[in-house]
Amino acid sequence: MKHAISSKASFLNKEIVQHTFIKFLPQYAFKNPVMACVWLGTILTIGATIFGYNQLGLGISLSFILFITIWFANFAEAIAEAKGRGQASSLRQARENLFAYRLIDDQSKTEKIAAHLLKKDDVVIVKAGELIPADGEIIEGFATINESAVTGESAPVLREAGTDKTGVIGGTKVLTDQIIVKVSNEAGNSFLDRMIALVEGSSRQKTPNEIALGILLNVMTITFIAVVVTLSFIGSIVHIQINIVLLVALLVCLIPTTIGGLLPAIGIAGMNRALKVNxxxxxxxxxxxxxxxxxxxxxxxxxxxxGDRQATAFYPLTGVASSLLRQAAMSSSFADPTPEGKSIVKLAQSLGETLESASDAVFIPFSAATRMSGVDLKDGTNIRKGSLDAVLKFTAMDIAQLSELKIKVDEVASKGATPLVVALNQRILGVIELSDVIxxxxxxxxxxxxxxxxxxxxxxxxxxxxxxxxxxxxxxxxxxxxxxxxxxxxxxxxxxxxxxxxxxxxxxxxxxxxxxxxxxxxxxxxxxxxxxxxxxxxxxxxxxxxLLDIVEIGKQQLITRGALTTFSLANDVSKYFVILPALFAVAVPQLNVLNFLKLSSPTSAVLSALIFNALIIPALIPLALRGVKFKPASALSLLRRNMFIYGIGGVILPFIVIKIIDLFVSCFL
Structure with missing residues (x-):
């Protein structure tokens, strides 16, 4: 999957822009109630400006800022979805133009058909060099398979009937041998089909925490709508004229637009992070x-x-030089392709031995019948390593004659390791310890x-x-x-x-x-x-x-959503102290005490707060997609850290940025 994430930047940019504007359509916009309020506020502001209910310059400025706010929120979700579309495009290539050789007539004949015509329980034969046409399980044979089309890893893997490694995925390639596969899914419901649907986001269901947070944001939005509407009535009662456009600005600044705009992207990004680790x-x-x-x-x-046993120690018998045992063990393993054989050579070399393999030596591979492997040298020397019983049979010796050997074998076995006995001709040299290394x-x-x-x-x-x-x-x-x-x-x-x-x-x-x-x-x-x-x-x-990585990804998902929610709500507190004095400062001079930022004018204050509100969304997109950096700690420690960084920081940052924006905006007013 690693390769699937990469795509041409121009393609992604075009896709992102296209899907960003598509999300302005009502059927998409109203899926997010928070941003739907901003969407309606934008329409209301444009209408009020057209019909002359406020100054033309102010109306155009506010309408543009509100539009940009929605655009950035849509942009965040579009970026997250674009990653999925890039992955899905690569996955589709893995299943295109697949054909199958289905076994018919009691599996005595084959017929070539398109892979999408296969049905569950069909049986197909796949030979070396061919692509596996559908998901299934190997019922006969074994093969090495290249799964890079799905995993992005080029190293081949071994799959074999009758083991726990029987599963194969459609679109992967058989490199060696031949296998017979029983199809496990109906067409259109394969592993790749499900992956494509998931990475595109079409099958992404909201999590319980995401649903709960969505309900909270909706309740807060409804509450602030009621507050803003009430303010307009209070203004009329006390004879304070409040511009409808400024009320829209107040509403947009009070509702949690930041987390509302980033919430879909956070959810999609969580699954993308899981896909990044395959x-x-x-x-x-x-x-x-x-x-x-x-x-x-x-x-x-x-x-x-x-999982693969590795040599961890050599135990020579009394009178046998340690070097002789290591040399014999290494000679019997120089052509052994198994992980155990390679580990014996590696251990002996680490202990100072030098491998001198003879080109005319005959390697004896391990077999279930003999339970031994070894080498026959040209000079007549025969070296074997294997189970205790097999080596005793090879040397024609009785265990009663070698009590020391029995003790060493039992010591190795008692530690959960596997003992391999080494013999040189008719002489037993000692024991190799094979352990499943932590x-x-x-x-x-x-x-x-x-x-x-x-x-x-x-x-x-x-x-x-x-x-x-x-x-x-x-x-x-x-x-x-x-x-x-x-x-x-x-x-x-x-x-x-x-x-x-x-x-x-x-x-x-x-x-x-x-x-x-x-x-x-x-x-x-x-x-x-x-x-x-x-x-x-x-x-x-x-x-x-x-599994250990998945736990960390899950915790990062929770921490990211919690951190950005805290930051969003903390921002609202700051924006409240900026907008409210701007609305009522003229009619109620006492509210000027809240204008401790000494902003240039009420109009500048409103514009500065809305600009900050719009810009903070794209500023947080990388964090939403990447996730808040996760450090293992207790829940209480994480809560304190997030409250300090995203809570206190979320209150202080808006004041600083809004003041800077105000200095810039005031130059044009």
Whole structure:
């Protein structure tokens, strides 16, 4: 998805301008009641100016400023939507001109058809070099697949039938081998179709907090309309003539136009930020709920640990030189393509060994039958590494004769690691320890979540002793050992019963119940269809640690909306002290005491306040789209920070800027 964000600037500029003006149409304008009031106020001001109810210069100036205010609000939303259209355009390219080879006649023949004609449960065959025509699950075979059309990452991934990595996405390319895929969605309802609809914003539903804030803004708008209308009646009673255009200006300055104009952009930007880290949120609600999560349920393998076992130590038997064991282990692994084999070579080299691979050596790959791998050298030397039983069989030795070897193997196994025994011809040299290594920096991330009041629970199939050791090293708050699928579900329900919001990650069919039960279920795109349907987010990179990023994005979404709302309401306080003296200063001289800014004239004060009101919206667009910088902290600390920066700052800034604008405006009056 990373590449999808980029587009030609001229295209985006044209699109942004076009959609900005489209939003002036009533059917769009009245979707936002706050900005609809500004829209109606603009029409009223233009009408009053045309019919001579106020000075021509003042009327034109106010009408133009009000128009610009609406234009900037529309502009903010148009920019956010333009990012989605750019992403959608790239995604559409991934599904264009797709064809499928559908299996027919009991899968003995194939027919070539357009991909959009495929139906759910159809079976297709995809060979190397071909594009996968539709979403589905591999039911036979395995292949490496290039998913860059969706994820933006060029590194191929492995998908295989009968595993938890069976899911494939339409529009991605098979690089090697051949697979048979069962289509999982009807035409028009594919993964890419849903992504396109979401990034374009057409399927974006408002979140509960967004709806609540919208109601608050609407109530405030109605209240200020009533206040302004009441002022006109009070003026007539006390024989104070108030210009209708100035009343419109007062209303626009009092209602929360800043947050009203930026609110749609903030909501769209939240989903865009999730897409930037290659996570598809099925709704804006999912992103926002992530910000309130206080319990994280994480698998050990692939999330807390790397998932691929890596060599961490060599244990030579008595009388065996450490260098001999390392050299033998390295020689048996120089042609081993597995992560374990590569890690053995890397560890031996880090300990000072030099790899001298022979070009005429015969590498023996690992097989399930032998449970060993190794190398046969030209001089007749045979080196093997593998399970204890397999190596004992290879050397024709009895474990009773090697009690020391049994002790070392048990020590490695008791730590949750995997022991590999190394033999040189008929002599056993020692043991290699393979461990699932904890990811670097994961403990620091858990510490940050603890600062935010989020509890982390590790779920693993390891025995309790191993689970406890890994949990302590990783820094999680709790763990569940020897966990089965029903244990995950029970844990989630127990936490939710205690009033917590729970997030979890999974990729297998057996994870689907827990993903559906969790408040945030992050499914892997490489996982089964059941998991992807059960979760409310899908990680296109299939990186389980992405759950940690999603929580931060959700919190940033909440903080951004709260910060800009605070700033908008604080602005209204300042504008009130600018506009009110300007309206009544002539008739009620005592109100001049409120004009502590010493603005040039009532007209200048009104124009300066409205200009500030218009300019503050585009000034905050980058912040609304990027989001307020998030720093892990307690809720109370974040509240204090926001009140100081966006509350107090929101009151002081308008006074400074309005005074500067007044000095400029007064030169033309």
């Amino acid at each position: 996570v598809l949120a099925k709704s804006g609600k999912a992103v926002e709920v992530a910000g309130d999560v206080d319990v994280l349920l994480l698998d050990k393998t692939g999330t807390i640990t790397y 990811k670097e920096g994961i403990k620091a991330r858990f510490d940050l979540f603890r600062e935010m009041g989020i509890k982390t629970i590790m779920v693993t199939g390891d025995n309790p002793l191993t689970a406890a050791a890994i949990a302590a090293t990783a820094g999680v708050d709790d763990y569940i050992a020897e966990a089965k699928p029903e244990d995950k579900l029970a844990c989630i329900r127990a936490e939710q019963k205690n009033g917590h919001l729970v997030a979890m990650v999974g990729d297998g069919t057996n994870d689907a119940p827990a993903l559906a039960q969790a408040d945030i279920g992050l499914a892997m795109s490489s996982g089964t269809q059941a998991a992807k349907e059960a979760g409310n987010m899908v990680d296109l990179d299939s990186d389980p640690t992405k």
